[in-house]
Amino acid sequence: MATGLEGKRQNKHDVNGTQRKHPLTVDGILLDRPLNDPKGGEQFVQDAFQVILDEAIRKGTDVDEQVCEWKEPDELRALLDLDLVDAGEPSEKLLERCRDVIRYSVKTIHPRFYNQLFAGLDHHSLVGRYITETLNTSQYTYEIAPVFVLMEEVVLKKLCELIGWKNCDGLFCPGGSMSNMYAMNVARYKLFPEIKKRGLWELPRMAVFTSKESHYSVTKGAAFQGLGTDSVYMVKADERGRMIPKELEEQISIAKSKGAVPFLVNATSGTTVFGAFDPLPEIADICEKQGIWLHVDAAWGGSALLSKKHRHLLTGIERYLVNEIKERPGFRLLMEPQFVNVCFWYIPPSLQGKEDTPDFQKNLGKVAPFIKEQMVKQGTVMVGYQPHGNNVNFFRQVLVSPRVSLDDLDFFMNEIQRLGSDFQPQ
Template identity: 45%
Template sequence: LDQPGLDNAAGEEFLREVLQVLLEEGVRKGTDVTQKVCDWKEPQELRDLLDLELRDEGEGPERLLQRCRDVLRFSVRTGERPVQTIPEGIFGVSGGFGVPGQVWGDPWPPRYTYEVAPVLVLLEQQVLAKLRQLVGWSSGDGIFAPGGSMSNMLAMNVARFRRFPESRSRGSWDLPRLALFASQESHYSILKGAAFLGIGTDNVHLVPTDERGKMIPEELEKEIQRVKAEVGGLHPPGGTTVLGAFDPLVPIAEICARHGLWLHVDAAWGGSALLAPKLRHLLDGIHRWDPPTPEGCDPPRGFGDPPFPRGPPDPPFGLLQRCHGVGAPYLFQKDKFYPPGLDPGDKSPQCGRPPSGLKLWLLWKALGSLGLGSRVERAFAATRYLLEQVKSREGFRLVVEPEFLNICFWFIPPSLRGQEETPEFWDKLGKVAPVLKERMIRGGSLMLGYQPQGSRVNFFRGVVTSPAVTCQDLRFLLDHIQELGQDL
């Protein structure tokens, strides 16, 4: 113990070389359209190539550098590749502004107290304040969570606590049966959250939507009247995952106020519309988000940068703290030498959290609110161009007129064109997208999500968020699908 157990000079040299590998393999090749989207390998072949076994003896720096290269080589390239559309359409490098936040975040201390992470605590507060301002709130508090799914669960937990504070200490055993109302197009994390929190998936009531995927307020009213249990809360999405629909928040908020429901809006996808003056109307009524105790704003995903954490803001009187805090005396002492309210770890179920909000802060600093809004509007314009291309091409059929950045369409191969649209026709059409997806992945040329939805058979879902995308790239997308499907 007389000497350090680490060779700092060797570690610094290794880090320098790793960053060079990341720049070359991850960033440059990740944005080079001549490179494959993925170098597909079957699972066992990939296990053998990567040599994943953990051994008693360690490996030298050269071998470790090769490991890093292999990880990047065989991973899906999620940079600004114009020919690539990731299934969720939300991942990207986007000029690199968000990347330092991703790289720097892990070495820094978790954000549970101000004394161990002063910069990150203040940074998080500032970003959350800006998000609240976008929604239309003048004050509040908040916390970042690892993603939209966890934010939805936090909102559900806080909703239950506000209605039944005794649930924190006594559990759910003596509570009335709770009910949660959500759009039938809501994110799957609502059902997961109900199971995780002990609410029960049987107590999640999915409200019918119209043909565009928007919740029907009259159906919500009927469902509330039908359910005789104690009402828990409502979860309308602000931009659904598949169709990109925005629920009519104003009439929904009126219904919630009339019945005493907690209103939570999942804006993880559509919230980026708040930054674009031409698109803000899509979220009209979002300021009604469970007045007077709003909960659940997610940093939006429409910027085209690395995936961001999600952060549910909550009211200034500390609902998150009362719901989750336990005041561990070895971390959250009452006699600290700095002002109270700067130790966010106690109001989060995780306590220590990675400083992932740094990514959003750096991007906002780089582009400003106007620049972020321009990105959203550019993505919207690119979506409209893709829409016109889909409508004008033989063999392509739109599933539904898009409201935001999601373009859902079928590719009808030559063998099915002109046929009567019988059940057999739709059964065959539903098998087209999986075949084309396999051809894309195995060839490494493209990655595009598909899914069924309700009575609709499998269709493609294209989402355009990268500011690097051009009209030529979007034409390539459809040209390539047509090329891959000509023999079907």
């Protein structure tokens, strides 16, 4: 690192005869020209793009490749050689590191990645990311980002039209958690605009209402904004994970009886586990009657607003999986899916016919973790699992990637059966 500037007067002319007025050196480096090599940099970018294309895009979407090449933390740490060094490294070494990063990362664009609420690859969007990262601008003024500011206006206007709103405005958020925090802040400001100047000190205690199936960012937002998690009233949901309007009314009454001021109801369109949609018309009526701001967390299910024509494409592949679950021995559906989250158990041969035994539920809860561990270590599939209420661990498959085929779903279920055949209760 540079520790100081050495104001050494150099020869008035460099090797090319160009005059320099006050050349300086830092740690022995003459600062009379750009420190990087443009041509060498361009070549590295081309080489790196080729690595990305071959290793990430092509192999990452190839069904014959692994979803992940799993290594335990200590082994992976040794393979990657992550220690920071003082000196630079040649391009060949950097490209090798690029390959390693891709090789040992999870390929979320793989057709057999079902683990999170995102998956797949859109090549055109990827190019858009390349452009925005290369330009490295910011959105706060037209001066610094004229093209992107105009694009943002057009996209927001079109989104409003697709939803059916005539007079609206909006902004893009970095994620669902921040969107919920923004909504909480806006709702609070609407009711108590003086908070911007005076803060929370002279305001009454406030109350937020959300379903027990809602995203954890609601309580996180309450803590972050100084309201406290106790200000969040959890509303009961029905067996399909939807908020119960009568329970909402009851919780509002309870909050008022404690002297709290209701200011926000957070409804959910597409819950994390079940993909459930809260009954928005009934909830909206309650909010209108009570004078409470209604926010809809549609980070997962909001896309259903955008297409009446093409949603059946996802629904079709989802129904295929549901029908297979109903027909295959050992598979048991938790509930009929409302969205593209398909939740189910697999009962391996070692547990079949023992459903009435005392340890059945305990052992069933170990099946999904057992199978997933084998899947990840072998790199064949990634899928989530979790318990919910009185329900022991079940698989939660999210069908969102456009690359998923019926063959992939067949492979997925066959893989569960193959790996599950080795499960033995303890």
